[in-house]
Amino acid sequence: MAGPETDAQFHFTGIRKYFNSYTLTGRMNCVLATRGGIALLLYFKLGSKKTPAVKAT
Amino acid sequence: MNENLFASFAAPSMMGLPIVVLIVMFPSVLFPTPSRLINNRLISIQQWLIQLTSKQMLAIHNQKGQTWALMLMSLILFISSTNLLGLLPHSFTPTTQLSMNLGMAIPLWAGTVITGFRYKTKASLAHFLPQGTPLPLIPMLVVIETISLLIQPMALAVRLTANITAGHLLIHLIGGATLALINISATTAFITFIILILLTILEFAVALIQAYVFTLLVSLYLHDNT
Numbered sequence: 001m002a003g004p005e006t007d008a009q010f011h012f013t014g015i016r017k018y019f020n021s022y023t024l025t026g027r028m029n030c031v032l033a034t035r036g037g038i039a040l041l042l043y044f045k046l047g048s049k050k051t052p053a054v055k056a057t
Numbered sequence: 058m059n060e061n062l063f064a065s066f067a068a069p070s071m072m073g074l075p076i077v078v079l080i081v082m083f084p085s086v087l088f089p090t091p092s093r094l095i096n097n098r099l100i101s102i103q104q105w106l107i108q109l110t111s112k113q114m115l116a117i118h119n120q121k122g123q124t125w126a127l128m129l130m131s132l133i134l135f136i137s138s139t140n141l142l143g144l145l146p147h148s149f150t151p152t153t154q155l156s157m158n159l160g161m162a163i164p165l166w167a168g169t170v171i172t173g174f175r176y177k178t179k180a181s182l183a184h185f186l187p188q189g190t191p192l193p194l195i196p197m198l199v200v201i202e203t204i205s206l207l208i209q210p211m212a213l214a215v216r217l218t219a220n221i222t223a224g225h226l227l228i229h230l231i232g233g234a235t236l237a238l239i240n241i242s243a244t245t246a247f248i249t250f251i252i253l254i255l256l257t258i259l260e261f262a263v264a265l266i267q268a269y270v271f272t273l274l275v276s277l278y279l280h281d282n283t
Contacts, residue, residue, distance in 0.1 A: 021190040027183035034199040 062229060066222065069149045081151050084138035107134070114276055121176070122283040125276075132161070133272040140221060140264030144257070153222045158214035165275045166210040173282025181282060213274055220267050224260040231256060 010022045019033065020026035068077050091100050111130050115123050136152060143150025151157050173181040185202040186195060231253045238246035 021186055021192070021195060022188060024179050024183045027186040027188065028179050030195050031182050031185045031199050034196045035203075037196075038200075 062226065065147075065149065065225065065229065066153050068154075077149070077151065080149055081139075081157075084135060084142060087138060088134065114272065117280055118276070119283060121172075122276075122279050125279055128165075129272055129276055129279075132165070132275065133268050136161075136217070136271055137265050137268035140268060141261070143221065143225070144260055144264060150221055150225065152217055153225060155214060155218045158217045159210070161271075162210040162213035162275075166213065166278060169275065169278040169282045170206070172279070177282065184281065209274075209278065213271060217267050217271055220263055224256075224263055227256055228253065228260060 010020070012020055012023070012026070016026075018026065019029050021030060068075060069080060070076060088103060089100055091104060095101075096104070107130060110133060111126060114129060114133075115126055118125070139150065139152050142148060143152070170181075173184075185199050185206070187198065187202075190198050231249060235246055235249040235253055238249055
């Protein structure tokens, strides 16, 4: 079962150290990054809908 | 016939006043509080059953999870007694109401999730991504796991509602068919009656099994978060 005690067996470097699907921290960061990305996408998508298009006169 | 089929699921009222609260509270009367060291037969049997169930259900939990013992045992006792009382003729079964089951499922599920996020934040968040997932599948799997988490309370409530409601409807239909067939063909009516008896036995089992399944799933969600 995954946990802090099994994380020691993985030796990642660079960005993989913080974003991977093996260690607890890596999995947490991937989840937060995915959700943050979706939140940003929705924010900009809904934000652009609110701004009305300028009509040509 | 159509109106009568669903009449038993309508909220009961007596002289214009809703009595659903009384019906929901009634099963507690059947479980008297033990007041002596050695109690009467009813209480002794109930205590034995509760100890047997609680030992089996709480064996997987750690100390934090076992603080939910009273909650889980109350839940299984309430749902099983309500379901069994509902099998009495002309009685109202509160667990056929989706509102009631959602009212049980959502707070309990939310309690387990909040417990997990409060005491094991990292592990609770990491739980949304299975270990060893290939890189390209990570975003999709996070979304799928989030949706499956949010579906859990709905599934809990709808499972109980659908099982109990379907059982009651079947008993109603087959009972009606038996009565209708008596004047047409006694042999067919007899066969239908046998089917009705077997179905009633099945519904007794379903009543207990659904109570167990509901409580077990809440217990498993708690185990994942403690």
